[in-house]
Amino acid sequence: MPRTEEQNEKIKNERKQQILNAAMLLFSKQNPAEVSIAKIAKEAGVSKGLMYSYYESKEHLQKEIVFQCMDEIMSIFQMDKGAFVDAQDFRERIDRLFDHVQNNITTWSIYTQLLMQPSMKEVFMSPKVLEMMEDYQRQLYQYMTNQGFEDPEKEIVIMGALIDGISVQYVSAPEFIDLNVVRNHIKDVYGKEN
Amino acid sequence: MPRTEEQNEKIKNERKQQILNAAMLLFSKQNPAEVSIAKIAKEAGVSKGLMYSYYESKEHLQKEIVFQCMDEIMSIFQMDKGAFVDAQDFRERIDRLFDHVQNNITTWSIYTQLLMQPSMKEVFMSPKVLEMMEDYQRQLYQYMTNQGFEDPEKEIVIMGALIDGISVQYVSAPEFIDLNVVRNHIKDVYGKEN
Amino acid sequence: MPRTEEQNEKIKNERKQQILNAAMLLFSKQNPAEVSIAKIAKEAGVSKGLMYSYYESKEHLQKEIVFQCMDEIMSIFQMDKGAFVDAQDFRERIDRLFDHVQNNITTWSIYTQLLMQPSMKEVFMSPKVLEMMEDYQRQLYQYMTNQGFEDPEKEIVIMGALIDGISVQYVSAPEFIDLNVVRNHIKDVYGKEN
Amino acid sequence: MPRTEEQNEKIKNERKQQILNAAMLLFSKQNPAEVSIAKIAKEAGVSKGLMYSYYESKEHLQKEIVFQCMDEIMSIFQMDKGAFVDAQDFRERIDRLFDHVQNNITTWSIYTQLLMQPSMKEVFMSPKVLEMMEDYQRQLYQYMTNQGFEDPEKEIVIMGALIDGISVQYVSAPEFIDLNVVRNHIKDVYGKEN
DNA sequence: CATGAATGAGAGTTCATTCAT
DNA sequence: CATGAATGAACTCTCATTCAT
Structure with a gap:
C-alpha cells in the first residue's frame, strides 16, 4: 500500500x-x-x-534559514493585519517582538550572525524583503503621524536603531542585557495614549 | 653581512x-x-x-584583528583623558565616534561580524575589554548624573542601543542609512548645555 | 535501496x-x-x-600497524598453548619463528624500524605487550630449568639477544645473512633431547 | 687583521x-x-x-652522522692496530665495545635507528664500510681459528648476532637490559686463555 | 525514498632551501 | 662568514558533494 x-x-x-x-x-x-x-x-x-x-546545497540551506528567520520575525508585527490601529495595538506588537527575542534567542542569534555577513546582502535586498520593509515603514509612518510626532521618519529611524541595537546586544550576551529597559522606553515614548 | x-x-x-x-x-x-x-x-x-x-595560525590572526579593532574603537572615546567634562566634550566625543564609523566602515564591519560569532565571546569577555567597558560605564554614569538625568543607567542603555543599532544598520547597508539622524538625536538629548 | x-x-x-x-x-x-x-x-x-x-590519522595508522605486527609475531610462539612441553616442542616453535622471519621480511622490517623510534616506546610499554613478555619469560624459564641449565635467566637473555640480533641483521641485508646458522645453533644448544 | x-x-x-x-x-x-x-x-x-x-642538505647531514657513528664504533675495535693478538687483547676490545655502548647510548641509538632505515642501505653498502667489515671478519676469523674453534665463520655470526641483539635491546630500553650478561658470556666463550 | 562509501578540491600548516643583505 | 626573511612544494586533514546500491 x-x-x-x-x-x-x-x-x-x-x-x-x-x-x-x-x-x-x-x-x-x-x-x-x-x-x-x-x-x-x-x-x-x-x-x-x-x-x-x-x-540543493549548504548555501541554499543557509539562505533558507535566513528567510525563515525573517518571515518569523516579520510576522510578529503582523503587518498583514494592517496598520497599527492605536497606541494599545502598538504596545502589544512591541511586546510581542520583545517576547519573541527573549524566547527565541537561537533564531535571533542566527539571524543577526547571518545578516552581518556580506554574502547575505542579496537576501536582505530581495524584493520580498524590501516590500515587507516598505510596508512596515509606511504603516509606522502613519502611526507616528497619528501620534503627533513632528518628524515621523526620524522617530522610525531612532526606534529601529533602538530595537536592532538592543537585540544585537542581547544575543551577544543575554546574561548581561535587560531587554525591558528598552522595551519600556519604546512603549513610553511611542505608545502613549493620546 | x-x-x-x-x-x-x-x-x-x-x-x-x-x-x-x-x-x-x-x-x-x-x-x-x-x-x-x-x-x-x-x-x-x-x-x-x-x-x-x-x-601563529588563522585563529590568531582573526583574534589580533578583533583586538586591534576594539582598541581603535575604544580609543575614540579617549577614556584615558578622563571623564566627560562637559556637554561640549560629550558632543565632541560623539562626533568622533560617528565620524569614525563613517570613515572606517571596514573596521566596523569586521568588528560587528566577528563579535557576532559565538567563538569570539572569549575576546569580548577578556579582562582588558571588560575593564574598558566598566570605565566607560562609570564615566558616562557620572556625566549623565551631572546632566540631571533621573535614571542615568537607563540612559546609558538607551544610548548604547542607539549607537550599536545604527552602526550595525550602517555597516550592513551604508547606502541606505543616514548616521546623522541618530548622531544629532544623541547630541540633542544627551549633549544639551546646562 | x-x-x-x-x-x-x-x-x-x-x-x-x-x-x-x-x-x-x-x-x-x-x-x-x-x-x-x-x-x-x-x-x-x-x-x-x-x-x-x-x-583517524597517520599516527593511528602507524600504531595499528605496529600492534598488528606485534600480534603476529607474538602469536608465533603460541603462548596460548601453554609452556614449552619438551625439546621437540621447543624446536618446532623456534622453527616457526625463523620461518616467519624468512617469509615475512616486510612485517619484521617495519616492526624493527618502528620499534627503534623513541615515539613508539609507549606501544612497546603497553600493558598488553608487557604481559605477553612476562608470559614468554615465565614459560621459557620453566623450560630452561627443565633442560638442566644452571642459570636459566642468563640463557633467556642470550637466546633473546641472538634472535633479535640475527633478525635485525637479516631485515637490514637479507641477501648477506643466513638465518640458519643461528637457527641451528639455538636448536642445538637449547633444544637437545634430555 | x-x-x-x-x-x-x-x-x-x-x-x-x-x-x-x-x-x-x-x-x-x-x-x-x-x-x-x-x-x-x-x-x-x-x-x-x-x-x-x-x-649540503638535511640528507647529507643525516648520512654524515651515520658515517661518524660508524667510524666511532669501528674505531673501538682498533682494527688499525692489526689482528687480535691474543685472548687478553680480545677481552679488552670486547670491554671497550660494551663500555662504549653503555656510555654513548645516544650514538648507538641514532646509529641503530638510522641503520634500520632502508634509505640508509647505501651507506651501509659503501666501499669504505664494506672494507672495514671485511677487515673485521678477516681478523676475527684468524683469532677464532687460533682459539681452536672448528667453525670460525659460525662463531663470528653468533658473536655478531649477540652483540647486535643486546645493543638493540639496550638502546630501546636501557632501564631493563643488563649488558653485562652478554659481555661476560662473550668473554667466557670466545676469550678463554689457551 | 534513503544510505554512507567514495571522491577531490582545497583548507591550514610545515619546512628544506635560497638569497639579499 | 653569517643572518633570517622569504619561498613554494608537499604535507596532513576536512568536507561539500556524488552515486551505486
Missing part, C-alpha cells in the same frame, strides 16, 4: 523542518561556516545524502 | 601591517571563516608560508 | 586491509615518517580522503 | 662539530625525519642559513 501523495508531502515537510531545526541549533552554537553538513545530518538523524534531497 | 636587528624589525612591521590590511579588506567583504589564508597571502602579496612567520 | 549493514561491513573490511597492505609495503621500503598519506592512498588505489574514514 | 687560513679551518671544524652534536642530541630524542633543520640550528646556536655552508 504505497503512500499517498499527501502523506509523502507531509513526510517531506517534517523531514525538512527536522533538518532546519538541527541546522539552526548548531548554527546558534557555532559559526555556520564551521558547521559541516555531516554534523547537521547527524543532529537531524538523517543521512548525509538525504540532505541534498531537501536542500 | 646580515641585516641589522633594526632593519629586520622594520621589515617585520611592514610585512605584518601588509598582511593585516589585506586580511581586513577581505574580511570586510566576506565571512572571515570563508576567507582562506591563501587568499589573504595573495592579497598581501606574500607567500602562504610567510603568513605563519607573522601569525 | 541502501546497502545492508553486512555489505557495508564487508566493504569496510576489504578497504581497511587494502590500505594496511599498501602502508606496510611502503613502510618496509622507506622510513614510515617519510611515507605520505597520499602515497599510501595511491598504492592502495583509494582516494586520500578515504584514508581518514578508516584511520 | 684577517684570520689565517688555519684559524678559519679550526672555526669551521668547531662549527661543524657543534652542528653535528646538536643534531645527534635531537635525533636521539626524536625520529630524525621529524627534526627540522630550524630546530637543529637553534640547538647548535647558529642560523638556519649557516647550516648549508657545512652540510
Whole structure:
C-alpha cells in the first residue's frame, strides 16, 4: 500500500523542518561556516545524502534559514493585519517582538550572525524583503503621524536603531542585557495614549 | 653581512601591517571563516608560508584583528583623558565616534561580524575589554548624573542601543542609512548645555 | 535501496586491509615518517580522503600497524598453548619463528624500524605487550630449568639477544645473512633431547 | 687583521662539530625525519642559513652522522692496530665495545635507528664500510681459528648476532637490559686463555 | 525514498632551501 | 662568514558533494 501523495508531502515537510531545526541549533552554537553538513545530518538523524534531497546545497540551506528567520520575525508585527490601529495595538506588537527575542534567542542569534555577513546582502535586498520593509515603514509612518510626532521618519529611524541595537546586544550576551529597559522606553515614548 | 636587528624589525612591521590590511579588506567583504589564508597571502602579496612567520595560525590572526579593532574603537572615546567634562566634550566625543564609523566602515564591519560569532565571546569577555567597558560605564554614569538625568543607567542603555543599532544598520547597508539622524538625536538629548 | 549493514561491513573490511597492505609495503621500503598519506592512498588505489574514514590519522595508522605486527609475531610462539612441553616442542616453535622471519621480511622490517623510534616506546610499554613478555619469560624459564641449565635467566637473555640480533641483521641485508646458522645453533644448544 | 687560513679551518671544524652534536642530541630524542633543520640550528646556536655552508642538505647531514657513528664504533675495535693478538687483547676490545655502548647510548641509538632505515642501505653498502667489515671478519676469523674453534665463520655470526641483539635491546630500553650478561658470556666463550 | 562509501578540491600548516643583505 | 626573511612544494586533514546500491 504505497503512500499517498499527501502523506509523502507531509513526510517531506517534517523531514525538512527536522533538518532546519538541527541546522539552526548548531548554527546558534557555532559559526555556520564551521558547521559541516555531516554534523547537521547527524543532529537531524538523517543521512548525509538525504540532505541534498531537501536542500540543493549548504548555501541554499543557509539562505533558507535566513528567510525563515525573517518571515518569523516579520510576522510578529503582523503587518498583514494592517496598520497599527492605536497606541494599545502598538504596545502589544512591541511586546510581542520583545517576547519573541527573549524566547527565541537561537533564531535571533542566527539571524543577526547571518545578516552581518556580506554574502547575505542579496537576501536582505530581495524584493520580498524590501516590500515587507516598505510596508512596515509606511504603516509606522502613519502611526507616528497619528501620534503627533513632528518628524515621523526620524522617530522610525531612532526606534529601529533602538530595537536592532538592543537585540544585537542581547544575543551577544543575554546574561548581561535587560531587554525591558528598552522595551519600556519604546512603549513610553511611542505608545502613549493620546 | 646580515641585516641589522633594526632593519629586520622594520621589515617585520611592514610585512605584518601588509598582511593585516589585506586580511581586513577581505574580511570586510566576506565571512572571515570563508576567507582562506591563501587568499589573504595573495592579497598581501606574500607567500602562504610567510603568513605563519607573522601569525601563529588563522585563529590568531582573526583574534589580533578583533583586538586591534576594539582598541581603535575604544580609543575614540579617549577614556584615558578622563571623564566627560562637559556637554561640549560629550558632543565632541560623539562626533568622533560617528565620524569614525563613517570613515572606517571596514573596521566596523569586521568588528560587528566577528563579535557576532559565538567563538569570539572569549575576546569580548577578556579582562582588558571588560575593564574598558566598566570605565566607560562609570564615566558616562557620572556625566549623565551631572546632566540631571533621573535614571542615568537607563540612559546609558538607551544610548548604547542607539549607537550599536545604527552602526550595525550602517555597516550592513551604508547606502541606505543616514548616521546623522541618530548622531544629532544623541547630541540633542544627551549633549544639551546646562 | 541502501546497502545492508553486512555489505557495508564487508566493504569496510576489504578497504581497511587494502590500505594496511599498501602502508606496510611502503613502510618496509622507506622510513614510515617519510611515507605520505597520499602515497599510501595511491598504492592502495583509494582516494586520500578515504584514508581518514578508516584511520583517524597517520599516527593511528602507524600504531595499528605496529600492534598488528606485534600480534603476529607474538602469536608465533603460541603462548596460548601453554609452556614449552619438551625439546621437540621447543624446536618446532623456534622453527616457526625463523620461518616467519624468512617469509615475512616486510612485517619484521617495519616492526624493527618502528620499534627503534623513541615515539613508539609507549606501544612497546603497553600493558598488553608487557604481559605477553612476562608470559614468554615465565614459560621459557620453566623450560630452561627443565633442560638442566644452571642459570636459566642468563640463557633467556642470550637466546633473546641472538634472535633479535640475527633478525635485525637479516631485515637490514637479507641477501648477506643466513638465518640458519643461528637457527641451528639455538636448536642445538637449547633444544637437545634430555 | 684577517684570520689565517688555519684559524678559519679550526672555526669551521668547531662549527661543524657543534652542528653535528646538536643534531645527534635531537635525533636521539626524536625520529630524525621529524627534526627540522630550524630546530637543529637553534640547538647548535647558529642560523638556519649557516647550516648549508657545512652540510649540503638535511640528507647529507643525516648520512654524515651515520658515517661518524660508524667510524666511532669501528674505531673501538682498533682494527688499525692489526689482528687480535691474543685472548687478553680480545677481552679488552670486547670491554671497550660494551663500555662504549653503555656510555654513548645516544650514538648507538641514532646509529641503530638510522641503520634500520632502508634509505640508509647505501651507506651501509659503501666501499669504505664494506672494507672495514671485511677487515673485521678477516681478523676475527684468524683469532677464532687460533682459539681452536672448528667453525670460525659460525662463531663470528653468533658473536655478531649477540652483540647486535643486546645493543638493540639496550638502546630501546636501557632501564631493563643488563649488558653485562652478554659481555661476560662473550668473554667466557670466545676469550678463554689457551 | 534513503544510505554512507567514495571522491577531490582545497583548507591550514610545515619546512628544506635560497638569497639579499 | 653569517643572518633570517622569504619561498613554494608537499604535507596532513576536512568536507561539500556524488552515486551505486
